[in-house]
Amino acid sequence: MRREMATLPRVYVTRQIPPEGLKIxxxxxQVQIELWDSDDAPVPRKxxxxxxxxxxxxxxxxxxxxxxELLNAAGPNLKVLSTMSVGFDHLSLEELKKSVKMLICVGIxxxxxxxxxxxxxxxxxxxxxxxxxRRLIEATHEAxxxxxxxxxxxxxxxxxxxxxxxGILGLGRxxxxxxxxxxxxxxxxxxxxxxxxxxxxxxxxxxxxxxxDELAKQSDFLTVCCALTPETKEICNKDLFSKMKxxxxxxxxxxxxxxxxxxxxxxxxxxxxAAAGLDVTVPEPLPTSHPxxxxxxxxxxxxxxxxxxxxxxxxxxxxxxxxxxxxRGEPMIKELKL
Ligand code: DGY
Numbered sequence: 001m002r003r004e005m006a007t008l009p010r011v012y013v014t015r016q017i018p019p020e021g022l023k024i025x026x027x028x029x030q031v032q033i034e035l036w037d038s039d040d041a042p043v044p045r046k047x048x049x050x051x052x053x054x055x056x057x058x059x060x061x062x063x064x065x066x067x068x069e070l071l072n073a074a075g076p077n078l079k080v081l082s083t084m085s086v087g088f089d090h091l092s093l094e095e096l097k098k099s100v101k102m103l104i105c106v107g108i109x110x111x112x113x114x115x116x117x118x119x120x121x122x123x124x125x126x127x128x129x130x131x132x133x134r135r136l137i138e139a140t141h142e143a144x145x146x147x148x149x150x151x152x153x154x155x156x157x158x159x160x161x162x163x164x165x166x167g168i169l170g171l172g173r174x175x176x177x178x179x180x181x182x183x184x185x186x187x188x189x190x191x192x193x194x195x196x197x198x199x200x201x202x203x204x205x206x207x208x209x210x211x212x213d214e215l216a217k218q219s220d221f222l223t224v225c226c227a228l229t230p231e232t233k234e235i236c237n238k239d240l241f242s243k244m245k246x247x248x249x250x251x252x253x254x255x256x257x258x259x260x261x262x263x264x265x266x267x268x269x270x271x272x273x274a275a276a277g278l279d280v281t282v283p284e285p286l287p288t289s290h291p292x293x294x295x296x297x298x299x300x301x302x303x304x305x306x307x308x309x310x311x312x313x314x315x316x317x318x319x320x321x322x323x324x325x326x327x328r329g330e331p332m333i334k335e336l337k338l
Pocket of ligand 1: 062084085086087088117254305306
């Protein structure tokens with residue numbers, strides 16, 4: 001039997017999320033929903049702090065910083081936080097853990113959306129890698145502006161995957177999915193590094209565990225797949241780039257914060273490495289005046305790795321289901337262990 005609307009748990013949704021998730025929330029009859037009804041701009045922080053007062057659950061996206069200030073503004077009713085993302089570097093896990101210990105709340109449970117976006121992110125990573133290594137953006141530009149003269153022997157040459165070594169920094173579901181897609185391009189060898197060897201995952205793609213230094217030295221293509229944590233912050237810096245071959249291509253579809261962008265600019269502009277493809281930067285959006293935009297050998301996308309209709313709807317549905325299950329005190333489909 002449906003409860004009176006006014007007695008239902010209150011949920012604040014920080015974005016007009018794709019329809020499948022909203023439908024699940026509305027049709028559950030389990031919650032009263034308030035929504036920042038836009039997808040064009042994030043809810044202003046001041047408004048967010050107002051809106052979360054007294055809510056039972058919050059459904060957010062990666063543009064919302066969930067920190068002590070927000071948790072205090074929400075107050076003791078907040079039981080569930082559901083983020084429509086696989087990344088959770090926008091959530092202050094320390095503050096969430098504290099809230100559990102201090103019993104400010106009964107213990108906030110946190111849902112996130114891994115797995116459903118793996119295919120989409122892997123597909124986009126391959127597209128970005130090929131676009132960068134085969135210089136597709138430069139090539140279409142040249143064709144359009146009249147730079148296409150006679151057929152030339154070395155004009156717009158790039159680097160091919162056949163016989164190459166592909167390095168994966170941080171081997172998880174996404175790294176495996178990328179390697180599975182790259183293997184048919186006749187990659188010679190997959191190598192990876194992580195905090196420790198991950199033999200079960202590595203065996204799926206026949207990848208060899210190497211040190212961080214060896215990853216830098218051996219990779220013809222180095223793709224970053226690790227989460228952003230205090231340990232991985234700016235892990236891709238001068239030290240890494242200086243060990244890479246000057247024919248190597250660097251790809252990042254994880255988080256901009258794992259890269260020191262000044263060092264990357266230096267490596268690209270001096271020819272220390274051949275090219276970079278980035279789907280993520282710091283900040284986002286990257287200002288159009290940023291020096292990286294001046295480089296022909298740097299392809300920058302606006303954080304679209306999971307942007308397919310089916311994946312974004314699946315993320316939205318998973319975030320909604322995590323939230324409802326959390327409010328019912330049941331196990332979430334995908335829950336972060338705090
Ligand atoms: C995530 O989910 O963390 C991606 O970066 C956006 O889909």
